[in-house]
Amino acid sequence: MSRRALLELVAALAAAAIVLLVAALVPWLRFVLTIAIAKGIAVLGILLLLRAGQVSFGHALYVALAAYAAAFAAPRMPEALLLLPLGALVSGAVGLVVGLFVVRYREIFFGMLNLALSMVFYSVLEKFYALTHGTDGIRLPAIRYVGTALGPEEAGWATLAVAILLALGFGAFVRVYLLSPMGEALSAMKTRETRLEFMGIPARRVLLAAYVLSAVMAGCGGVIIAMTTRHVTPALAYWTASGELVFIAILGGAGSVFGPFLGAFGYELTRTYAAALVADAWQMILGIVLLGVILFAPGGLWGMGRSALRRRPAGEGAA
Amino acid sequence: MPGWIADNALLIGLAVLDGLSYAAAVFMVAVGLNLIFGVLRVLNIAHGSLYAIGGYSAAALGLFVVSRGLPGWLVFPTLLAASVLVGLVLGPPIERLLRRTEKEEPVLQLLVTFALFMILEDLQKLLFGVQPVVFDAPLKMLGTVDIPFGQDVIPFTAYQLFVLPGIALVTLAGLAWFLRRTLYGRMIVAVTTDREAARAMGIDAAKVTLLTFTAGAALAALGGALASPTASLVPGVGAQTIVLSFAVVATAGLGQIEGAAVTSLLIGLGRSFAVYFEPELEVVVPYLIMVAVLLVRPQGLFGVPETRRI
Amino acid sequence: MAGDVRFAPGSLTRRAALGALGVGSLALAGRSVQAQAAKPSELKVGIATYLSGPASVFGVPGRQAAEMLFDEINAEGGIAGVKVRPIFVDEGPGVDHFVGEYRRLVQSENVNIIFSAISSADCLACTPLADELKRPTLLWDCGTQRIFEDARYQYAVRTQGNATPEVLAALLYVLRAKPDFRSIAVVNQDYAWGRDSWAIWKTAMDTLKPGVRVAAEFFPRFGATDFSTEVTRLLALRPDVILTTSWGGDLDAFIRQSAERRLFERSTFVMPLAESSLERVGKTLPAGVIVGGRGDHWFGHPSPKDPALLARFTENYRKRFSTWPIYPTHHMAQAVFAMKAGYEKAIKAKGGGWPTDAELAAAFQGLEFPSLTGTIKIREDGQGLEDQLIGTTVHTDKYPFPVLTDMVVFKAADITTPVGQKSLDWLKTLSPDMPGKMPAPVPYRG
Incomplete structure (x- = not known):
């Protein structure tokens, strides 16, 4: 393991410890932090696609798909360790089918096809009212963890722990993946896709692999959201929810696997605090924050932090 | 099938009339978005907010005109004036913001418009409140036209039957003329087709961008202004209107005015036929059309396949 | 504007706690143990309503009614001598955000009671939370009949009818x-x-x-x-x-x-x-x-129980907001009147002592309270009869x-x-x- 990887591992573990500490000190934030991590996991998948220069405006589809899968399965199978793989599987499978279609497209067509499919799913959730209760949504029963029924307090902790473990796992995986030939091929796609093809690498398959992975991660995020809020509604699939995921990716910075989580914490905390201070204009505050980040720190929160760290040695005369 | 058509001939006629007016409304919102996308290569999410603000401004100005007891026909120029005003006031500053991020990744520009959408959404609420706003003087002034339907007649509003499709046609023809026959128009087409080559030929891309964005913003506002006599303006109306235009832009092909017109027509007719014969499909029809078109023509209806750059 | 509520003197600590992200002040904000059965210095009421999106056509009149009625209660000296203060949260961002807001109201703002919500989905999601966090909750405007037909709750009741x-x-x-x-x-x-x-x-x-x-x-x-x-x-x-x-x-x-x-x-x-x-x-x-x-709500009700009350409310509302009151303002009034009646009933049952959360919640079961036009009774299943x-x-x-x-x-x-x-x-x-x-x-x- 390289020094840098070790450093990042330590940083990730420290971040996890801080999250747990804050959740212990401020009980009401535990919920917000769990949701933030769930969204961060979904955004990790967006990050993969961003590497290839593709922006999906419909990944809320996979979040919602897995959340609903969990909500439908939970009454018969209220076990977190089964619901998570189930959600990942459902999202991954649909991601594969949709992916086979959408990886033929680039840029706006890619983005808008994803948006269209998520909006179709949104309408389906409304139309099959008898099954889904439409906007009223479905409530999940209490979830067991490794067969143990927990009280609401313990269940909250368990979900947060599961979320952190998944975040660490997926974070490490994406980091390795991006450095692997498949990951390098994604970056190559962004610069000049044709060159990739000349080298005999099928660009569509590279993108498809990333797409399915991103669907799986969005699915895991969706199941965690469902287990945390214990109430799923079609709003999870609305196009603005997809926009939110892209928003978080850019807010955090697409340069590192830490970005999505930084972005998600930044987003959820800004929203929560803005809503608490000015219930009327939280959207405006969020917009101004995003605009500020884009204009003054296009590398996102991660880039901001890194350049702040770098500036110090530069001041000492190092190049 | 022919039997079905014969049985439903009268209904099909009505559905076509409804579809045309709906298509006109869709076109008015989508055409500006498509124009902007062609030149700036950014999907302007704030377009929906411009639509809403255009609608609110037109209603406010129109109500002012009516309350002053000015001649009734003035409400029509008022709709237009409000749109131009919104375009001029909001277009250039937004374009400036976009140009600041021109050199960054395209997704950043997209998010600039997303941020603006969030800001304008609340701004609109602060300016115009949350109660639904309608300005139906133009609708009432023009009255209705009875369309025969077997033994029966069906009243349509003249506004819906003539004004909306009429303005959409004039806009389409005007834009087509402008883009093909005028210098600035040709510059816009040149930049849409190949930005780098256009620059190399000495076209001032910045000027073209500003012009296009302002025109696009004014068109969005005009879309809202034209909707204000029939639609209720409420918080969130922009977000719901714009998502349909996204589908139009992707289906039409980049920056293609005619593409936007044909797509709007397909969506308008598709939707009204759905309402007549299979109402539950109404909401998904635009997306189904988009998927179907892109399956057959991956670059959109009127799009040209991009040259493969090596 | 609603802004003035937020600059009430009591909100200073809350703003300070919210503003600072240091762990120390967060810990301060996070005290979750409610001082039980001691008379509070003020009564904090969390109110979930729509402040953004299309449903704000109901949410904002609801908030306006709450502001007006809270002012009236405070002008009369509060409830049992305790002043009331509303804390509004926006339902606009959807259920997953609202569930977080509900927890924040209970665990950070430490509100005494919650009025929730306009959206049926928000009500369905928060009623189980009311029992989990043991905070009295009045369902003030949502319509779905499912809530009390599908389950029973101790801490949540509905101060209005249903679909x-x-x-x-x-x-x-x-x-x-x-x-x-x-x-x-x-x-x-x-x-x-x-x-x-x-x-x-x-x-x-x-x-x-x-x-x-x-x-x-x-x-x-x-x-x-x-x-x-x-x-x-x-x-x-x-x-x-x-x-x-x-x-x-x-x-x-x-x-x-x-x-x-x-x-x-x-x-x-x-x-x-x-x-x-x-x-x-x-x-x-x-x-x-x-x-x-959605109820017997209209300013021209043919036979209001207390005509003066209805007329006064209509007049004051019109004067302050220059628009006629509509049904969400009646629903809000019902929640406010129910809160007042509930506290008074619980205090009386305790011989003048301040009720705990559980005692307050119990007082709402079977409560009868005035609406602007008549009387509403909360049934044993928590459903209001309107x-x-x-x-x-x-x-x-x-x-x-x-x-x-x-x-x-x-x-x-x-x-x-x-x-x-x-x-x-x-x-x-x-x-x-x-x-x-x-x-x-x-x-x-x-």
């Missing part, structure tokens, strides 16, 4: 006003309320008057602005009755487009929520339309908008699903002579 009596009252009214109608079309918003209300109507109609033909079922997109296609279709179909439970911008647009194209001349319209649109659409809405307001007023529009010179005549005030107990039964099952057991037994209509008196 079943609201829709059933309108149906009974139509059955009496237009007994020979043979066909019906429905134009409802495509979301839970639109679907639910049609299911309730259809089930009851098939029981009370079997054989009515459903000419068309339209569920246009929630937030739709153009109904011209639906209107054309309805003009061609000529159903006897057109039902729409839509509201807000959707309903306004549908009314205007139907009026302009003379659809009102071809069919009888039933609009169980149109009371909230009357002032906005004005006389565009013709006479002869059957209108309701009368329903349905009327027919008429134009007068006195108001620039239609008013109601031939008003029928349905008694809540007659039209609300009995305790322990599910609405759709109960509606199948209604007796066909039900419309004949309804109270006599009362004409409009200027």
